[in-house]
Amino acid sequence: MASTITTVITEDRAAQTTELAASATSAAAGRSTFSLPLLYGSPGQPTPTERGQGPFESYPYSELLPKVFPKAHNIGEPLEDFVHIDPGMRALSHPDPRKFLKNATKVGDFCPTIGTEVEGVNLAKLALEERDELALEVARRKVMVFRGQHDFFEAGGEFWKEFGSYFGRAYTHNLFVTGRLHVHPTGGHPEDLPEIHMIYRDENTVYYDTENITRGMWHTDMSHERQPPGLTAFFLFAHPESGGDTFFTSGVEALKRLSPGFVAYLKTLRQIQSAVDPIQVTRNGTRTRNIRRPCVTTIHPLVRRHPVTGEESLFLNPEATKGIVGYKKQESDLILNFLYDHIAGGLEGQMRVKWAPKTVVLWDNRVTMHSALFDFAGSPERRHGARITPQAERPIPALDGIQLD
Template sequence: MAPSVAELATQVTDTADKVAELKLNAAAKQDNGPSYPFYYPYYDPNEKFPVTQVYEHVDPGLKADPAKPHLLTPEAKLSHLSPYLGTEVTGIQLSQLSEEGLDELALYAAERKVLIFRDQDFKDLGADKQIELTKRYGRIHRHPTSGNVQGYPEFHVVYRDAEHDRLKEILPDTRINRTQWHSDVSYEKQPAGTTFFFVLDQPEVGGDTLFASQVEAYKRLSPEFQKRLEGLRAVHSAHEQAEASRRRGGLVRREPIETEHPLVRRHPVTGEKALYVNQGFTRRIVGFKIEESEYLLKFLYDHIAKGADFQIRARYQPGTVVVWDNRVTVHSASGDFDSVERRHAVRLTPQAEVPIPA
């Protein structure tokens, strides 16, 4: 007697489960652990951070030579990914830049928004040198909920493998996709500026990062609409991030805050105006009623997310370091790789100025 439809469905499900199990077992047998175990995410339940105090920030890009002779040397090779943002750079080592070259890096990151440096030795410098280089761009943020490195709370560790799927915890399967545009820790009084992200382990395919220019997103709006947005302020909140951490039994090292920022901000070096709202942390527009705020924010989020012509996809290779300006961009991880594969990266996040209204 031929099997029923229900029996066939059960057989298909059983076969799929066995295939998944075999993949996991194969990955486990071949897996020797992270390439850089020093940077494995560390969570100390007793670790607490004080309230973040405002400090005076002067952007190094203000001191830079506009011609950038110490950064864009004859050995540097550039490949622009878009007219609006994103440049791949080869032929230079970030670790070998002079002080003038590091200042020029801040300026170039502000101008091109996202810089993708290939074949870097940055991951092998050691924690102290990595921090020393990065803190030139501002006080390094200590994340209140994420994994860091034992003894080095300045590091924000991004880690995912078969046993550790943080992305799924943040954006569960109840979402159609895992894209969530955001600017890092925009709820802080002094949010992130020139940001460093270096890759330790990367899937063979996928696990990239999407970036969008908030400058170009602003420019695409009509002049009248731009004028209406300027002067508005929006609330950015850390509460949802903290509550999500508590729900999964994670840490909250510093009590969450809400901060008002201009909806359109001006970059202190380039003078460019940029939208400063993001789906991850912006909650409401000050002075608007709930429906008004929700309607306008949804329009802006859709505008940013649909702007494929002012977005890029940063692909990672061994030795890749991405330097981007969090003030004038938003980004999203792409959860498009098999969870048995490891993706391991580290972010160092200098805090910049209190956002300047347009």
Template sequence: MAPSVAEKTVPAETAAPGGKDVKVAPAVITEDKGPSYPAYYPTFDLTEKWPPTELFEHHDPGLRADPLKPHLLNSNTTVHHLSPYIGTELLGIQLSQLPPAGLDELALFVAERKLVVLRDQDFKDLGFERQIELAKHFGPIQRHPTSGNVPGYPEFHVVYRDPTHDRFQERRNNRLSQVGWHSDVSYERQPPGTTIFWILDQPALGGDTLFLSQVEAYNRLSPAFKKRLEGLRAVHSAVEQAEFSAKRGGPVRREPVATEHPLVRVHPVTGEKALYVNPGFTRRIVGYKQEESDNLLQFLYDHIAKGADFQVRAGYKPGTVVLWDNRVTVHSATPDYDASKERRHCVRLTPQAEVPVEAKADEE
């Protein structure tokens, strides 16, 4: 809820000696005009119920992309890498104008760079159907079981916070740090791949997202430790997320699932190996006793959290669209703005990908 700035005239009787009206410096006047895109205001329909997600055959569009990427990386495109390991900002392209071959190239580039930031995009103004059509190029779109969505369009995962709407404030108030590394809905049997996220309303300062390369996190481990992780699987659970929503009167649109995935997975396009654990949804290592599982997972979580040299911070501006590969990254919101005064309104479309495939250390 960005404040408006107005010039105000002070009446003569209260202004200055001499009795003349005087103009003073602009004053900040808080005036909430509501979200810029009210059609995307989150709704939570308690009657909305869905069956279990069915398995499907996934064909990653990055596999059919021209490795030279002529539609994406050409003379009109400016490329700015954010770090050696993750993150690239592209200027000079419109996501909405890319042909199918260009979208294939984008899928490949996102897989290679893990995170791609696009500026000055018209994506937010395309309308529901066109946004969904573009996202479906990367895979069937996950429908979130508990988050706010758009009536008639459950594909949209709406991220919204303002002075009257903050579902997670209680959780934040109980923590020293608000960083929460996670890979979106990793409990799905076929978790997301290329993910699209865009901004509708953004605080004047703050509200960025941290991203981290799980490929580089894996690469930093010793050969002996990589070998130790080989063959291990972990349970990723939606149960806690569903319970959190239900306790606060929110929806649980689908029965929560708990799914086993390999601790280290291989990307189907790049062949890179990546850690696939996150404190948001990973609960335990299969076959380990509780203390064993807790200690190994905590070591990996600490390794991720301390890896500032393979993390980047994505900042947002009007018209920003970010795409990341959810298979080989984790990310965290940074709710460092004052939600009692400002609004943050964003939307995510989350195409699902393949069943995670185990990577073996001896493949290196």
């Protein structure tokens, strides 16, 4: 079986190299479905045009607005399980797994436990082995921020799908198949791009939350799925001059800060996650959303193990975690609320990304949580971005023998 997989990987890599070259050639020739204009930056503070601001009538990314939403009574089939192969596994055997950074003009860590900022590396031009190395480095650093990604933005929708699919690829019937890109169950997307999740906020859609002190909430994207996302890409076409930053925190570091006995106890726990509440009702509770497929309820471990690095991480989500299996609500809430407070207050594992034109952020959704900052409510400026969300493996319990079904 091992030799069969090796042969398949070798043959598949050759085929993927051909596909990647064709994709890059198509983008360069301007044949991509959504080829975006380049808004080159200049030294110093970006101009409003470079930040995607200005009159809505002349907004250059209007074709990438979230326009297609699910229709009522048009519910599709639930997602099927698949065998995910993380490309970072291949990079473990590379002589220099960080070789893809050799031409970088800047590589600096946000803090020791999480986050690296990179300049001078062109994500759109990475070879397949370099993509493998990228996956491994993101797994190790949790979050990577790539500046100056003009080619990535220009390449457009078909390239974005191909790029994301590489990190969510499935192995089935002795063959690698196209990776699983998650389609948001309720969110909007551009025409013909359901796999690219779009977010959009401006002065008409950002509101102050009158029921809570803050709208920020640490969360993990789509964690209720049986196979939640892994390496995730996010980039903004438009961002405010000030505000709208994104915070990240490491579930690995949060777990390390707890005492060994408590960690051993947490490893025995399973949680119930469901998307019923966040999917059916908007955050301000004013209307019911249409959905693309049935809502699911899933059992996940409270502590998971990363398939490539072997690191253990807290894995929970205030938006989706409903309780701990076998515990009464008050008992479950006591444990979960402690962990939420611990994560929120764990400054040693946190970082903050300030957005700049042509920035692409990659993070490992399996071992991080994040939160956008909606501090620009009332501002006339817009915040518009895209998320590429490859699905990964079903969470692996940190404690062997934990049954999830």
